Amino acid sequence: MDNLLWPLERRHPLLPDEPGQFGIARKNDVHTGVDLYAEINDHVVAMEDGTVVLIEPFTGAHVVQEADKSPWWNDTWAVLVEGKSGVIAYGEVFPCVETGIKVRAGERIGQVIPVLRTFKGRPMVMLHLELMRHGSRSTVWWRNGDPKPDCLIDPMPLLLSSAGSHATTFDMDLYDGIQFRDPTAKMNIQYKFGARLRRA
Secondary structure, eight states: OOSOOOSBTTOOOEEOOGGGSTTOBOSSBBOOSEEEEOOTTOEEEOSSSEEEEEEEEEESTTOSSGGGOOTTBOOEEEEEEEETTEEEEEEEEEEOSOTTOEEOTTOEEEEEOBOBSBOSSSOSBEEEEEEEOTTOOSOOOOBTTSOOOTTEEOOHHHHHHHHGGGOEEOOGGGBOSSSBOOTTSOOOOOSOTTOBOOOO
């Protein structure tokens, strides 16, 4: 895991708080990756050299499997890149690459787009990052009560390696759900509970 890059271009490495960590039980499932909170259109870059092996619908009504559709979320995609560390899935993005191409570490592969439609006190914009074993060709759903899917690997060691000593833990007090705020400015939450995200 040498020469890994942080997957959000020009964004200070922020490690996820507890709700965004790998393996956290949620209402209907167990979290299969980590959530790296971001701003709309932040550029996502390949953490290492690899090949784009799949681009798949990730959230929203356009997900192929009927059981996995999530129409209460926005339509997002996942870009799966196979490299030295395994298959890294960069989810909740809009891709700017195609399946089959080779990418270099630091090359842009997509942009972060809002996954949530409604602000409920947690971030609405994030890069969902998963790590899977070599040969994996789709993301998986980890249902509550089921054992961890064999293909999944905790991506935190990968992220810690890429962040180095500069990483800090995400602080919701410095984020209003969509963007980071100036830590010296007075708190000004612009998005209230239940408010729908306005699209540009």
